[in-house]
Amino acid sequence: MLSRRSAQVLASSLHSSVQKSFPAPSPSAPTTNILAEVRTRSAARSNLWVHRFNDKLSQLTAQSQPSVDQAPSPSISAASSRLRMSDSFVQVFLPFRSDPSVAEQYQNPYATGAIRMGKILEELDALAFYVSHTYASNLERPVTIATASVDRIDLISSIPIDQDISIFGYVTYTGNSSMEVTIQMETLLPDKVHPADMDSAKYIRSKLPDEALSGSHLLTAKFIMVTRDPTTGKAAPLKQLVLETEEERKIFEEGAANKARKQSEAQSGLTKRAPSHDEMTLVHNMYMEYRKYVEERDTRLKVGFSGIVGGATALPKPADIEWMRDTRIQNIMLTFPQDRNLHGKVFGGWLMRLAFELGFASAFMFSRAPVKFLALDDISFRRPVEIGAILDFEAQVVYTEPTGEIVVKVVAHVVEAEKGTRDMSNEFWFTFKSYDQEGVVRKRIMPRSYHDCMLYLEGKRRFERE
The missing domain is CATH 3.10.129.10 (Hotdog Thioesterase)
Structure with a gap:
């Protein structure tokens, strides 16, 4: 890049x-x-x-x-x-x-x-x-x-x-x-x-x-x-x-x-090839870190779970760590004839704007400080979106840097309510940077599953292309 x-x-x-x-x-x-x-x-x-x-x-x-x-x-x-x-x-x-x-x-x-x-x-x-x-x-x-x-x-x-x-x-x-x-x-x-x-x-x-x-x-x-x-x-x-x-x-x-x-x-994407040796080492290191912390939403803690992980007492999650899955936000949009392009499909720029604004909101809510856009990486339009389709946008923070950069993934699915189907239309990757703000702790994202770790690695790869 x-x-x-x-x-x-x-x-x-x-x-x-x-x-x-x-x-x-x-x-x-x-x-x-x-x-x-x-x-x-x-x-x-x-x-x-x-x-x-x-x-x-x-x-x-x-x-x-x-x-x-x-x-x-x-x-x-x-x-x-x-x-x-x-x-x-x-x-x-x-x-x-x-x-x-x-x-x-x-x-x-x-x-x-x-x-x-x-x-x-x-x-x-x-x-x-x-x-x-x-x-x-x-x-x-x-x-x-x-x-x-x-x-x-x-x-x-x-x-x-x-x-x-x-x-x-x-x-x-x-x-x-x-x-x-x-x-x-x-x-x-x-x-x-x-x-x-x-x-x-x-x-x-x-x-x-x-x-x-x-x-x-x-x-x-x-x-x-x-x-x-x-x-x-x-x-x-x-x-x-x-x-x-x-x-x-x-x-x-x-x-x-x-x-x-x-x-x-x-x-060479992560859906086709395994992560590199260095990437797997990073995943293991993250696993060794996140397994130490108590997840506040873990209901097992409320029913007598011992809180012991590998023989050690589980620790409260630090204030500067946010679980990746907790950054996920969603937006459902209907499509109308006013949103069509020359060929009668949903205008691609309209999809990009909606995805960007949801990604911006995700980064802003995560950082709790104003963010600015840096880059957009490799959007693929996998299928046209018909007028009358229901669009399901989902955004989440997948990677962060100590210097304030935030990578957000946004996925758009086309939902056909009558058929009960849900197919991916677009995948967006945005990079933002949070402003330093007095009294606001700069957070870092933490995965808590293998799937989250793969998202983290993909976000890291895209950030490093810059």
Whole structure:
């Protein structure tokens, strides 16, 4: 996984590549509320947005045809089955400074100056869809696009609620029928971009000039999108990328490495292979510790249980230890047509927001102090969620660090009440960090079964990937 430093380096590399490759904005592009349409979850509105989006791209293409001096290289002209990274570029804005009403929608009441990350996740998922739609619109036949997974989201720096934000993304790696969409967030310098331009198509396909950006990279996200034939449901081939610069080649190679890493991790997970020797030693050490403590909810203590473990008197659980199973919280949600995406299924960004907010609540209740989001690790969308399904979300803290980091696992199950079935839809892993607060004891999580120990090891692995 990307380290915080690697994410910053990648952000700089992406910025450099985009700045060199992307066309200048069209001064006469028509105006519409771009971001508001990206946000919508209604199928009817989504269809409207896709058509208007394509119309807008066509207008921009016609207005910015390259001159003779700007003609594409022979390799690109000859490679009709290939596309450039810049061909999928899409940019939208969050005008927090320019429009206080937008900022109000994202304010987080649980920490001063903080932002609602759940809503940001919704925006990222929506933008990833439109980036992939832009890329796939060059195919000869229509395809269905879906989010297969979220490889990683890293918060490099806190997102300010009092500054205007640029969110842009484009395809950075392609397989046969899958594409990696990389999304970046940057802050704008005050008064360098007119508010009307943020609501227009002027910069929807064009990177902002350097003088408009603060140089502060806030976030890096990687989504894996897949294309399917709408009739057969089978994989639909994609056009491949043309790499025009050394920076783009490095970005593409990073995407290939991410794909190989995920395949390797899928084969070495704890459900397929036993823990390593070091991990088993850790499990045994935890067992030797937790067996010493009396669990307050153990009913045997109320019916004359001797309290003797291995010949020693059981000890009260220390105040800084929390049993893993006691951090578990649950939320049941109904799904409605307003929550559907373009294909009539439940919008993935909506699922991500609900999972994040439950995970946040779990971490907050565990730490008893405000927490901030650090990273989201590898969400897989195992099955689509139909409108009308009942969603059962369950969150629990599975790993902690002495420095305050908290790993939370959230699982979403689809419940079909009439059939009495309950199937997993998604699995989410969030990393938070608790703030130091006077008078609050920093807690650590403690497993109390083999299953809990495996969750602890999985949380530890995911934390160490950062």
